[in-house]
Amino acid sequence: MATLPGVSGRGPAGEATASGVTSMASTGTSSEDPRKFALRVRGVTKVYRTDSLEVLALRGVDLDMLVSELIVLVGPSGSGKSTLLNILGGLDQPTAGQVLFGDLDLASCGEAALTRYRRDHVGFVFQFYNLIPSLTAEENVALVTEISRDPMDPGEALSLVGLEERRNHFPAQLSGGEQQRVAIARAIAKRPAILLCDEPTGALDSRTGVRVLEAIERVNKVLGTTTALITHNAGIADMADRVLSFADGRIAEVRENTRKRPAKEIAW
Numbered sequence: 001m002a003t004l005p006g007v008s009g010r011g012p013a014g015e016a017t018a019s020g021v022t023s024m025a026s027t028g029t030s031s032e033d034p035r036k037f038a039l040r041v042r043g044v045t046k047v048y049r050t051d052s053l054e055v056l057a058l059r060g061v062d063l064d065m066l067v068s069e070l071i072v073l074v075g076p077s078g079s080g081k082s083t084l085l086n087i088l089g090g091l092d093q094p095t096a097g098q099v100l101f102g103d104l105d106l107a108s109c110g111e112a113a114l115t116r117y118r119r120d121h122v123g124f125v126f127q128f129y130n131l132i133p134s135l136t137a138e139e140n141v142a143l144v145t146e147i148s149r150d151p152m153d154p155g156e157a158l159s160l161v162g163l164e165e166r167r168n169h170f171p172a173q174l175s176g177g178e179q180q181r182v183a184i185a186r187a188i189a190k191r192p193a194i195l196l197c198d199e200p201t202g203a204l205d206s207r208t209g210v211r212v213l214e215a216i217e218r219v220n221k222v223l224g225t226t227t228a229l230i231t232h233n234a235g236i237a238d239m240a241d242r243v244l245s246f247a248d249g250r251i252a253e254v255r256e257n258t259r260k261r262p263a264k265e266i267a268w
């Protein structure tokens, strides 16, 4: 894989990321573990309350995400995957527990710190691309780089997802998969420590979806961006370092892929 000039990954404290980190079989590790952590989740619960109803969306989640690790989350609808992803991204806070990004506890910090965390350190990719139709691919990415501290050039971000030749196209002139790759370029152009993807291929066919997965895989490798990806597609789990299977608000099973399958070999 070619490396791009001026591209480097960052961990919670802005340190260079370790490359070639291998994954772990358990969700938790001891405090002596020399590997660097991107996020540490401890005893996280989430209760949604409405007038008449209480939903226990997360019932005690423990997880250490290693810097540059690629984690895939699978599990039935309603098992808590998006709830956890939103908490990891500082879009929501848990009812109890800790979510540590370096010394910052996302579970107990104030709204301003949470906003800074999201702005500086997190890239989001959702099923729907949310691009601005009146702006070109490059301008959509530039919207983010203009307010970032140490952004990539928008063209560099687009080239990382294989879209350098589409930079002047408007979203309507791009396929669904290409639009999603623009959304990935937009998410990673600020060089986030964490990339969170909630069903990024959910609206795409297999061939197009694989190109999106290849873009995520490349960002993970080249930038060392710690990545969590939710999918309903069991085949996609093969590209992960670790696969977390959710059931009923808990991580029911953890699988370590000793040999990751390249995204280009995945089909569904």
Ligand SMILES: Nc1ncnc2c1ncn2[C@@H]1O[C@H](COP(=O)(O)OP(=O)(O)OP(=O)(O)O)[C@@H](O)[C@H]1O
Pocket: 048, 049, 055, 056, 057, 075, 076, 077, 078, 079, 080, 081, 082, 083, 084
């Ligand atoms: N804002 C909310 N208010 C009330 N209940 C919620 C809210 N968000 C999620 N829930 C509930 O929490 C549980 C977990 O939802 P979550 O969205 O995390 O599931 P999921 O695993 O992502 O499912 P899917 O695969 O369908 O996206 C579900 O029972 C859901 O109905």
Ligand SMILES: [Mg+2]
Pocket: 081, 082, 083, 198
């Ligand atoms: Mg979901």
